[in-house]
Amino acid sequence: MSTPRLLEIRQGVLSKNDRLAAELRQRFHAAGVFVVNLLSSPGAGKTRLLEETLRRMGTDLRVAALVGDLATDNDALRLARSGAPVRQIQTGDMCHLEAHLVEQHLDGWNLDDLDVLFIENVGNLVCPTGYDLGEAARAVLLSVTEGEDKPLKYPGAFVSADCVVVTKMDLAEAVEFDQRAAEANIASVHPGVPIVYTSARTGAGLDAWMEWLEHHRCSSHR
Amino acid sequence: MSTPRLLEIRQGVLSKNDRLAAELRQRFHAAGVFVVNLLSSPGAGKTRLLEETLRRMGTDLRVAALVGDLATDNDALRLARSGAPVRQIQTGDMCHLEAHLVEQHLDGWNLDDLDVLFIENVGNLVCPTGYDLGEAARAVLLSVTEGEDKPLKYPGAFVSADCVVVTKMDLAEAVEFDQRAAEANIASVHPGVPIVYTSARTGAGLDAWMEWLEHHRCSSHR
Numbered sequence: 001m002s003t004p005r006l007l008e009i010r011q012g013v014l015s016k017n018d019r020l021a022a023e024l025r026q027r028f029h030a031a032g033v034f035v036v037n038l039l040s041s042p043g044a045g046k047t048r049l050l051e052e053t054l055r056r057m058g059t060d061l062r063v064a065a066l067v068g069d070l071a072t073d074n075d076a077l078r079l080a081r082s083g084a085p086v087r088q089i090q091t092g093d094m095c096h097l098e099a100h101l102v103e104q105h106l107d108g109w110n111l112d113d114l115d116v117l118f119i120e121n122v123g124n125l126v127c128p129t130g131y132d133l134g135e136a137a138r139a140v141l142l143s144v145t146e147g148e149d150k151p152l153k154y155p156g157a158f159v160s161a162d163c164v165v166v167t168k169m170d171l172a173e174a175v176e177f178d179q180r181a182a183e184a185n186i187a188s189v190h191p192g193v194p195i196v197y198t199s200a201r202t203g204a205g206l207d208a209w210m211e212w213l214e215h216h217r218c219s220s221h222r
Numbered sequence: 223m224s225t226p227r228l229l230e231i232r233q234g235v236l237s238k239n240d241r242l243a244a245e246l247r248q249r250f251h252a253a254g255v256f257v258v259n260l261l262s263s264p265g266a267g268k269t270r271l272l273e274e275t276l277r278r279m280g281t282d283l284r285v286a287a288l289v290g291d292l293a294t295d296n297d298a299l300r301l302a303r304s305g306a307p308v309r310q311i312q313t314g315d316m317c318h319l320e321a322h323l324v325e326q327h328l329d330g331w332n333l334d335d336l337d338v339l340f341i342e343n344v345g346n347l348v349c350p351t352g353y354d355l356g357e358a359a360r361a362v363l364l365s366v367t368e369g370e371d372k373p374l375k376y377p378g379a380f381v382s383a384d385c386v387v388v389t390k391m392d393l394a395e396a397v398e399f400d401q402r403a404a405e406a407n408i409a410s411v412h413p414g415v416p417i418v419y420t421s422a423r424t425g426a427g428l429d430a431w432m433e434w435l436e437h438h439r440c441s442s443h444r
Contacts, residue, residue: 009231042263042347042376043368070348072374093378095317095348123375124348125264126292126317145367145390146265152294153345154264156315168367174396 013098017131020099024134031111034217035119037133039157040141041150042123045167047075048200049141049209050118054082056210061115066105068097068122075120085109095127102133116217125154136220137162142186144168144177151185158189163196163212170199235320239353242321246356253333256439257341259355261379262363263372264345267389269297270422271363271431272340276304278432283337288327290319290344297342307331317349324355338439347376358442359384364408366390366399373407380411385418385434392421 028035038046050065057063064085067075076088087105089097102119119135121128140161142150145168151158158164164186172179179197186195196212198205250257260268272287279285286307289297298310309327311319324341341357343350362383364372367390373380380386386408394401401419408417418434420427 005231009227041265041345042372043365069375071377072371074371074374093348093352095346122348123263124317124346126315126344126346127349130315143265143367145365145393149294149296150264152296153291155293171367171393171396174393 014130017099020103021132021134024099024103025136027111028117028134028136029220031114032221033111033114033117034137034213034220035117035133035135036213037119037121037128037135037138038141039121039125039128039138039161040123040167041125041143041146044123044141044143044146045200046120046123046141047078049165049167049198050079050120051082052200052203052206053118053209053213054079054084056206057116057213058082058084062113063116063118064109064114065118065120066097066102067120068101070094070122091122095122095124096131097121097128097133098131099133116213125150125157129156129160137216139163139165141165141167142182144172144182145175148178148182148185151182151189155189158186158193161190161193162216163194164190165209166195166197168199168201169197169204170201236352239321242325243354243356246321246325247358249333250339250356250358251442253336254443255333255336255339256359256435256442257339257355257357258435259341259343259350259357259360260363261343261347261350261360261383262345262389263347263365263368266345266363266365266368267422268342268345268363269300271387271389271420272301272342273304274422274425274428275340275431275435276301276306278428279338279435280304280306284335285338285340286331286336287340287342288319288324289342290323292316292344313344317344317346318353319343319350319355320353321355338435347372347379351378351382359438361385361387363387363389364404366394366404367397370400370404370407373404373411377411380408380415383412383415384438385416386412387431388417388419390421390423391419391426392423 068089073088079086295310301308
């Protein structure tokens with residue numbers, strides 16, 4: 001990303017991705033599927049949050065998930081235990097998902113049979129930011145163990161978020177997490193973005209997260 | 223990174239980077255500077271470990287640090303408190319450091335006045351992997367809060383490591399960290415790589431880390 005020629009090619013890939021993402025968004029909307037793109041650092045708890053989300057949501061809605069990783073299908077196996085249809089996308093050495101990978105991995109699924117599709121991106125706070133996957137909403141996770149300064153250091157991800165989910169709140173005391181500092185940092189890069197504080201382990205904040213999802217799902221169908 | 227043309231350009235950037243990194247490595251070697259490249263996810267504790275390392279090492283050796291981030295100079299300010307010369311490299315939207323950025327930020331420093339230079343890479347387990355910075359050794363950090371499966375999910379980083387530093391061991395019990403599983407996963411992608419278990423908060427394992435650094439510093443001058 002350091003040369004003008006590389007930048008030009010990168011912009012080409014991005015605009016091709018944007019076109020495909022726009023087509024996907026139309027397909028999702030026509031089929032009435034609410035699509036959420038989950039972004040975070042490695043190990044911030046995307047899969048764990050998604051396990052709880054699929055379990056809770058699965059009782060009322062038809063939910064599925066696509067899961068991106070460089071290697072392994074560990075996360076797909078974990079999530080499949082919820083009973084929801086889940087597919088792993090292995091990206092090899094690519095640090096993000098792209099719209100064409102999402103499109104490929106939808107093959108054989110009837111979108112009309114789904115209400116909600118989660119896309120768990122590759123664990124990375126930089127690369128996935130610029131790649132639209134046709135989602136209706138983007139949630140960026142920040143675990144309390146990462147430190148309150150991450151919104152300042154990775155502003156792109158937090159600027160693009162429709163919701164910031166603070167995770168692992170059960171560890172907040174142990175790591176001396178400064179909630180006011182985190183809130184101020186998030187607000188300084190993205191004023192007004194909703195913040196939900198959660199712990200998948202204790203269940204704290206999961207109701208608020210489910211409410212945020214349900215609110216956005218409903219308004220996306222208007 | 224998805225089209226043959228982009229791949230070709232990327233390889234061109236990499237080989238240009240490799241040439242410059244080889245030149246840097248010669249300069250470092252000629253000046254007797256031991257250079258360590260630190261890689262990890264965001265928030266795995268690179269800066270915290272480096273604070274302790276600079277403080278301990280600074281009593282005997284002339285140490286400096288370059289610190290990469292997309293934005294902010296928070297880390298440089300933190301590290302400068304050690305009294306060591308520190309410079310921040312702001313990468314904008316680039317998810318890794320490159321050799322030319324290292325070279326630029328050495329400007330005005332006399333390498334003959336240094337014994338050890340740490341380069342703290344951008345927090346990212348994917349992108350920095352392929353970019354040689356002319357370092358003599360590469361340490362990859364894995365915090366216990368990220369989960370034991372990260373070596374399997376980000377194999378490239380762990381394959382490239384000369385040492386794996388497990389961090390935040392003071393939280394191991396709280397997050398039910400499975401040390402045997404982590405060890406098995408690291409060994410499966412990089413058999414025989416040394417693993418050091420540390421807590422910058424309690425000081426546990428820092429002696430072993432300092433010993434590993436000193437051992438490699440000495441052997442790099444042979």
